[in-house]
Amino acid sequence: MRRVLPILGVWCGLLAVPLQAQTVRTTGASTLRYIGIRPLELDSVPVGITTGDGVLRRTTDGRLVRCVPAALHCYRYRSGARAGMVPAVQDVGLSVWGIGRGMSGYAQVRARADLGSGSAAWPRADDALDVLEAYAQLDRGSVRLRGGRQWRTSGLGFYNFDGLSALYRADPRISVEGFAGWTLVRGLHEPVSTEALAAVETYVPERRGLLFGAEVRARPSAATSLTASYQREIRSDRGGLYGERVALDGVARRGAAALELELDADVAGRDLNEARLRLLLPPLYGVRAHLQARRYRPYFELWTIWSAFTPVGFSELGGGAAWRSTEHPVALTVRGARRAYDATGAELTFTTLRDAGWYMDVTAEVEPAPSWRLSGMYAADLGFGAAKGQGSARVERRFGTGSHGGLVLHAFQRSTELRVDEGTVYGASADGALRLSARTGVSGAVSFYRHADRGSAPAVDWSQWRALLRLDWVVGPEPGLPEVGGGGS
Amino acid sequence: MRRALPLVLLPLLVGLPGHGGPADPTAFPHERHAGLFPVGCVLCHGGDAAAPDAGVYPEPARCLACHDGARLPRTTWRGHAPGASLLRFDHDTHAGTLAREAQRATCEQCHGLADPALGGSSQPMSVGPATPERCMTCHAAGGAEHLELPAESCATCHPPLALNPSLPAGRVEALPTPATHSGQGWGAEHAGAADASCAVCHARESCERCHLNGADVPAVRSLQPDPRVAALVAGLAPRYPLPSSHVQADWGWSHGGTAGQGAASCANCHARESCQACHGAGRTTVVAALPVTPDDDARGVRPPVRRSSVHGADFVRGHGAEAAAGTARCSSCHAQATCTECHAGAVAPSFHDDGFTARHGTEAFAADTRCASCHSTELFCRSCHTDAGMAGGRGGAAVFHDREPFWLIGHGQAARQGLESCVTCHTQSSCTSCHSSVGGWGVSPHGADFDARRAEAASPLLCRRCHLGGT
Numbered sequence: 001m002r003r004v005l006p007i008l009g010v011w012c013g014l015l016a017v018p019l020q021a022q023t024v025r026t027t028g029a030s031t032l033r034y035i036g037i038r039p040l041e042l043d044s045v046p047v048g049i050t051t052g053d054g055v056l057r058r059t060t061d062g063r064l065v066r067c068v069p070a071a072l073h074c075y076r077y078r079s080g081a082r083a084g085m086v087p088a089v090q091d092v093g094l095s096v097w098g099i100g101r102g103m104s105g106y107a108q109v110r111a112r113a114d115l116g117s118g119s120a121a122w123p124r125a126d127d128a129l130d131v132l133e134a135y136a137q138l139d140r141g142s143v144r145l146r147g148g149r150q151w152r153t154s155g156l157g158f159y160n161f162d163g164l165s166a167l168y169r170a171d172p173r174i175s176v177e178g179f180a181g182w183t184l185v186r187g188l189h190e191p192v193s194t195e196a197l198a199a200v201e202t203y204v205p206e207r208r209g210l211l212f213g214a215e216v217r218a219r220p221s222a223a224t225s226l227t228a229s230y231q232r233e234i235r236s237d238r239g240g241l242y243g244e245r246v247a248l249d250g251v252a253r254r255g256a257a258a259l260e261l262e263l264d265a266d267v268a269g270r271d272l273n274e275a276r277l278r279l280l281l282p283p284l285y286g287v288r289a290h291l292q293a294r295r296y297r298p299y300f301e302l303w304t305i306w307s308a309f310t311p312v313g314f315s316e317l318g319g320g321a322a323w324r325s326t327e328h329p330v331a332l333t334v335r336g337a338r339r340a341y342d343a344t345g346a347e348l349t350f351t352t353l354r355d356a357g358w359y360m361d362v363t364a365e366v367e368p369a370p371s372w373r374l375s376g377m378y379a380a381d382l383g384f385g386a387a388k389g390q391g392s393a394r395v396e397r398r399f400g401t402g403s404h405g406g407l408v409l410h411a412f413q414r415s416t417e418l419r420v421d422e423g424t425v426y427g428a429s430a431d432g433a434l435r436l437s438a439r440t441g442v443s444g445a446v447s448f449y450r451h452a453d454r455g456s457a458p459a460v461d462w463s464q465w466r467a468l469l470r471l472d473w474v475v476g477p478e479p480g481l482p483e484v485g486g487g488g489s
Numbered sequence: 490m491r492r493a494l495p496l497v498l499l500p501l502l503v504g505l506p507g508h509g510g511p512a513d514p515t516a517f518p519h520e521r522h523a524g525l526f527p528v529g530c531v532l533c534h535g536g537d538a539a540a541p542d543a544g545v546y547p548e549p550a551r552c553l554a555c556h557d558g559a560r561l562p563r564t565t566w567r568g569h570a571p572g573a574s575l576l577r578f579d580h581d582t583h584a585g586t587l588a589r590e591a592q593r594a595t596c597e598q599c600h601g602l603a604d605p606a607l608g609g610s611s612q613p614m615s616v617g618p619a620t621p622e623r624c625m626t627c628h629a630a631g632g633a634e635h636l637e638l639p640a641e642s643c644a645t646c647h648p649p650l651a652l653n654p655s656l657p658a659g660r661v662e663a664l665p666t667p668a669t670h671s672g673q674g675w676g677a678e679h680a681g682a683a684d685a686s687c688a689v690c691h692a693r694e695s696c697e698r699c700h701l702n703g704a705d706v707p708a709v710r711s712l713q714p715d716p717r718v719a720a721l722v723a724g725l726a727p728r729y730p731l732p733s734s735h736v737q738a739d740w741g742w743s744h745g746g747t748a749g750q751g752a753a754s755c756a757n758c759h760a761r762e763s764c765q766a767c768h769g770a771g772r773t774t775v776v777a778a779l780p781v782t783p784d785d786d787a788r789g790v791r792p793p794v795r796r797s798s799v800h801g802a803d804f805v806r807g808h809g810a811e812a813a814a815g816t817a818r819c820s821s822c823h824a825q826a827t828c829t830e831c832h833a834g835a836v837a838p839s840f841h842d843d844g845f846t847a848r849h850g851t852e853a854f855a856a857d858t859r860c861a862s863c864h865s866t867e868l869f870c871r872s873c874h875t876d877a878g879m880a881g882g883r884g885g886a887a888v889f890h891d892r893e894p895f896w897l898i899g900h901g902q903a904a905r906q907g908l909e910s911c912v913t914c915h916t917q918s919s920c921t922s923c924h925s926s927v928g929g930w931g932v933s934p935h936g937a938d939f940d941a942r943r944a945e946a947a948s949p950l951l952c953r954r955c956h957l958g959g960t
Contacts, residue, residue: 077891200916202918203954225814226814250814276810296856306912309936310936344902351895381855386851390844412844418892420892
């Protein structure tokens with residue numbers, strides 16, 4: 001709560017201006033889910049009922065178990081009793097404007113609860129309230145100032161922080177932005193010194209992080225744009241870095257062709273984390289193709305020890321093509337890539353871990369009638385650590401704008417290279433959405449997956465139920481635009 | 490006037506028959522009277538020079554001179570009653586035009602029924618309606634058929650439909666379709682041909698059947714409303730042709746530029762609802778300028794909601810460069826909530842497809858989409874893996890990797906290749922229990938290219954975790 005006080009302060013200040021001059025727009029999304037699974041449990045069997053020798057053995061009924069030399073028992077995983085998770089999430093967004101010329105305020109708050117009673121819990125369900133953003137903005141002419149909790153969207157990702165940002169639009173082709181404030185944990189919306197992190201991790205920062213950064217966006221021509229970002233995160237006591245990164249993103253178009261570049265690098269570690277070059281070719285006979293070369297190496301913040309483990313990266317070459325008929329509502333997309341990992345220096349001759357992988361997927365879409373859509377996909381991914389093959393077919397009927405109903409059949413196989421849990425899972429889903437008014441809509445889905453062929457790990461059951469119910473609503477006008485449709489204020 | 494008189498003939502007198510149809514059976518039996526009127530047409534149809542086209546029919550009294558009930562049966566004809574006309578025709582004007590061009594027309598030229606036995610000429614008093622084909626002999630160069638003439642030429646001979654209220658609705662419905670109208674592309678290109686000729690067959694309701702913005706289009710507004718047409722189109726669904734520009738492969742992506750030049754052309758077919766099918770609630774100025782159609786109005790193109798038509802099938806995965814480089818102007822269509830919907834973690838109903846959770850391992854290893862962009866590794870991934878039983882602690886973890894018999898010995902390669910995945914189950918202390926010189930077995934986790942000095946310079950605390958036991 002102490003952390004929220006500055007944000008509340010911003011809002012109190014915002015609301016202190018004459019109320020008659022304000023206009024407020026509120027959006028909401030209420031989501032209720034059900035996930036019924038059988039969590040894995042560690043189980044043991046007497047060594048006497050196993051056959052073979054060594055670490056991996058089988059029980060008399062053929063189940064694979066892991067045995068510890070000289071121990072009386074062997075171990076395996078099996079699925080336990082079914083547990084139901086019922087996470088409820090309420091998002092509320094608030095926009096306030098009309099306070100003064102160029103002044104506005106925004107906030108997005110998320111409330112959570114897990115209404116289930118099982119042993120499993122939806123991640124972060126115990127975090128009852130999150131403030132995702134809450135900032136005041138002054139946008140006049142070439143200058144935009146923001147203060148409060150705000151999002152950053154750049155080549156370094158999508159994350160929020162508490163602080164100030166100032167954007168200066170030098171001219172329509174170039175803008176410069178600087179920002180500074182307190183670091184928040186990505187995906188967590190809390191400071192790095194939060195107790196929530198300390199509860200699940202051994203070494204956590206005991207100091208908050210300070211964030212400084214700048215970004216330059218340039219548009220040399222209508223067909224070219226380039227953005228360079230730099231940011232530095234330090235311990236609040238200046239005792240070290242939490243991270244120092246730079247990103248460069250650009251797009252250049254020539255006619256219908258485009259060249260996209262993504263680069264981000266860890267300045268402190270002098271590592272190139274991601275380099276992606278993507279060439280989109282102009283349409284030829286209705287086919288739009290792209291080629292991509294990518295280099296990837298994971299990035300870890302310096303408050304963890306992971307970067308000292310010297311993770312290696314991989315190089316990937318891939319491409320894809322999308323064809324869409326100009327005469328008939330038919331579309332086909334194909335995508336694929338192959339990647340190869342760098343040498344780790346830790347390879348052993350008696351293990352056979354894969355150091356390369358590939359994936360491909362094909363999707364097809366047909367609209368036999370204006371309101372009907374049939375689609376199907378197949379994907380295969382054979383990689384280090386995990387592999388899968390999956391297919392699905394979907395039929396959808398649309399009922400006007402914002403309303404639809406759909407049925408999906410799934411099947412997928414997965415084999416995980418690092419463990420035994422092969423199996424084929426069949427699933428069926430029904431989903432739908434109904435536009436109740438121009439500003440209100442409800443949607444939902446129910447899915448069931450049956451783990452049919454469990455391979456050599458028959459005790460592991462991935463059969464599960466899933467359900468989703470969601471209500472979206474909007475109250476209030478849109479800034480600067482006349483009212484549309486019913487509902488609202 | 491005398492030269493005009495021969496042109497004043499029966500087609501008008503019998504009420505302008507339909508194109509090419511049979512002669513009106515109630516019409517005057519000219520051939521039976523051929524012997525009585527050897528002097529030609531003008532005896533009866535001489536007309537009144539002071540009243541062009543008005544006196545071209547004989548008075549009933551002329552007939553009564555013979556058909557008086559005594560010598561011949563008394564005629565009941567009360568004189569010509571003008572009927573519905575599809576022609577804009579005035580004999581005097583027409584004759585005057587011909588005279589200026591130093592031509593002279595005879596009655597038979599238009600009304601004579603040519604007899605092949607006479608070499609194409611007419612028998613005396615063998616007359617009939619002037620068919621469109623006869624008009625074409627002069628009005629169409631190259632022998633074009635009536636309905637093949639350019640659409641803009643209709644008004645030359647035909648009056649606006651709205652000025653012809655006596656034409657029955659049945660005949661309005663039966664009006665023929667010019668060849669131009671059935672050509673490919675006519676639906677999309679007819680705006681360029683809109684002129685006075687449209688009014689010959691169409692009323693305002695004809696256009697408003699499809700056009701949402703009829704009241705704002707001068708060509709539509711120039712047409713008069715007509716109840717006959719309104720009744721005819723009331724039950725017809727609007728039909729929207731697909732303009733050639735719309736089938737271009739990148740139209741979905743590039744149409745913003747065209748729309749930005751003005752909403753007027755878009756509004757011919759599109760209402761706000763058309764745009765909001767994809768653009769959602771985020772409206773641009775162009776969208777706001779489009780008309781709104783009530784729910785029960787069938788008009789307006791309802792585009793299929795296909796994200797692929799705008800962003801391409803692979804856009805969700807690959808939009809990072811566009812968004813980061815600032816090319817895409819995401820905010821033209823999207824509010825920031827669109828980003829947080831996926832990137833802010835806890836609820837992502839649209840990004841991951843059905844059943845993703847059960848098979849997300851491959852995507853996580855491939856890092857095609859970076860999980861940590863949206864999810865806290867420690868508090869989202871690890872929490873779920875723990876609840877699912879996969880992150881079961883040190884002993885359990887060894888069992889979890891049951892594919893590899895000598896997992897602990899050989900896990901180094903896996904860890905270096907997929908450290909991001911390791912972290913979704915293992916805490917730092919899971920590893921430092923072995924890979925630490927303080928409290929562990931002192932097994933070095935550092936690879937060949939590890940630069941200890943640089944690591945220490947960046948974060949001294951990082952080193953002290955294992956080497957000095959710092960916190």
